[in-house]
Amino acid sequence: MMGVLNHLSTLLLLSLLPPALSGVNRFDPECQEFFLEGTNPNLPGILVGGTVQNQNRYKPICQLFKNIYRFATLYDTTNKIPVFSAYTFTGPPTDCRPSQSWMIEPQLENENVKLNGKLNMKCCKVVNNQAADTDYYKNGMGLHRGHLFPCSYAPDDDTMMSTFTLTNAVPQERSFNQGSWKTMEGRVREALVKNCKDNNKIKAYVVTGAVPSNNIQLNNRVNIPDLMWTAYCCYNSEKDKWMAGAHWGENKEKRNTKVLEPHSLADLNVMLNQYYHVDGVVVGDVKVFPDQCSNGVIPTELLKGKNKVIRVSQKTKTKTNSKRKLNGGVQVKPKKVQKKSRNKNNGVQRSKINK
Numbered sequence: 001m002m003g004v005l006n007h008l009s010t011l012l013l014l015s016l017l018p019p020a021l022s023g024v025n026r027f028d029p030e031c032q033e034f035f036l037e038g039t040n041p042n043l044p045g046i047l048v049g050g051t052v053q054n055q056n057r058y059k060p061i062c063q064l065f066k067n068i069y070r071f072a073t074l075y076d077t078t079n080k081i082p083v084f085s086a087y088t089f090t091g092p093p094t095d096c097r098p099s100q101s102w103m104i105e106p107q108l109e110n111e112n113v114k115l116n117g118k119l120n121m122k123c124c125k126v127v128n129n130q131a132a133d134t135d136y137y138k139n140g141m142g143l144h145r146g147h148l149f150p151c152s153y154a155p156d157d158d159t160m161m162s163t164f165t166l167t168n169a170v171p172q173e174r175s176f177n178q179g180s181w182k183t184m185e186g187r188v189r190e191a192l193v194k195n196c197k198d199n200n201k202i203k204a205y206v207v208t209g210a211v212p213s214n215n216i217q218l219n220n221r222v223n224i225p226d227l228m229w230t231a232y233c234c235y236n237s238e239k240d241k242w243m244a245g246a247h248w249g250e251n252k253e254k255r256n257t258k259v260l261e262p263h264s265l266a267d268l269n270v271m272l273n274q275y276y277h278v279d280g281v282v283v284g285d286v287k288v289f290p291d292q293c294s295n296g297v298i299p300t301e302l303l304k305g306k307n308k309v310i311r312v313s314q315k316t317k318t319k320t321n322s323k324r325k326l327n328g329g330v331q332v333k334p335k336k337v338q339k340k341s342r343n344k345n346n347g348v349q350r351s352k353i354n355k
Contacts, residue, residue: 025052031062031072034086036205036233042287043276046083047074058083059108064351065162071149073167076212077108077129079223081170084209085148089192089232091202096151096160102133103165107353131166135219139171142253143218146172146228148208150185165351170210170225171218175254181228184247184260188232191299195243196234204234204243207288210251211275225251227275231268233293244289244296262302265293 027050032038040050052058052074061073063085071087108129136145148168154160172181196204210225218224229248236243246268247260263271265288272286 025055025060026050027060027072028062030069031060033069034072034088034205036293037290039290041084041086041207041209041289042285043083043272044283044285045276045278048285059353061105061167061351061353063162063165063168066158068158070154070159070162071168073148075105075108075130075167076223079212080129080131080221081210081212081223081225082148082167084207085168086205086207087149087153089153089189089196089202089204089206090155091193093154093156094152094189096154100161100164102145102169104130104132105165105167105351105353107351108167131169131218131222133166135222136171139218141171141218141224142174143171143224144174144177145169146177146181148210148228149206150208152185153189153206167351170228170251171222172225172228173251173253176228176249176251179254180249180257180260184230184249187259187302188230188245188247191301192232192234194301195236195299196232198235198237204232205289206230206232211272227251229268229272231265231288233265233289233296242292242296243299244293245298245302246288262298264298265289265296 027035027040035041040047042048046053046058052060057076057078059075059077061075062069063071063073071085073085074083075081076083104127109127136143145166146169147163148170149163151160151163154163192204192206193202196202208230209228211227211229212223213226216224216226227248227250229246231244231246233242233244235241244265246263246265248263248268248271249260268288269286272288273282273284276286277283
């Protein structure tokens with residue numbers, strides 16, 4: 001579908017700022033298009049009223065790729081995984097496996113990534129505030145780089161490639177990723193195509209997140225989340241109804257499991273309340289979408305076949321064990337691995353991050 005990406009022609013606005021924290025603790029206006037009515041999720045202790053509560057730890061990222069903002073991510077630099085990614089779904093295409101290496105965000109390392117107007121190709125030899133590709137390589141734990149914004153939901157090739165940033169991924173158990181989670185993503189996608197048409201144009205707002213575990217780590221650095229969740233909301237002009245729903249599942253080995261059950265957004269908010277709190281006190285203020293989505297109807301397609309059993313082959317190898325992709329400029333790799341790599345770019349995603 002696409003050739004190897006030779007370089008990234010993206011724009012880094014934040015490089016004009018000093019390496020110290022700028023004091024900005026909200027998503028930039030350029031990112032608000034990925035949130036319904038520009039309303040960010042409300043997560044007590046993390047993001048409240050659109051304001052990041054601990055800006056030293058959580059970083060709002062406007063994911064910029066080839067001069068276009070593609071989606072938004074709130075990133076946890078302590079756990080080194082995203083809290084969530086927010087994006088819009090507008091329909092086809094569906095195939096998604098571009099020849100794309102996983103990228104990182106140099107800004108999270110306080111790097112000045114522009115030198116005399118040119119990209120700094122020596123960026124990020126040491127990665128302290130985010131996951132690196134080498135964290136996943138031969139991890140021996142059966143863990144994949146699990147997309148939050150799935151590339152199969154992207155509307156074009158460039159947006160597909162933009163999802164391959166480790167700020168959009170969490171360590172996901174292989175059988176969960178290839179089994180019930182993948183099946184859910186496909187079922188939701190089909191439901192959004194059929195039910196999210198406003199004046200005959202497909203558009204849905206989706207937020208996908210991960211709940212971190214208590215100090216269970218990949219490579220002694222990257223938190224392995226306990227749970228993953230996703231939620232969507234859209235307006236169906238033909239039915240004059242808001243359509244909305246959610247799914248979640250535990251991030252653990254699942255050989256034979258049922259399809260992830262659909263839930264209302266109210267159910268999701270209640271479930272997440274036990275994880276997002278302030279100083280150990282549950283305040284019950286989780287709200288992923290604005291009020292109009294609260295009574296949204298779950299598409300009937302997702303209510304069918306929810307008891308179907310999904311089987312994942314135990315013989316399937318993880319991609320991290322079967323083929324290594326070079327994430328150049330992050331850590332030193334064996335030369336023989338570098339020679340095999342088809343992608344010689346620096347593995348850098350250059351977005352707009354409010355520090």
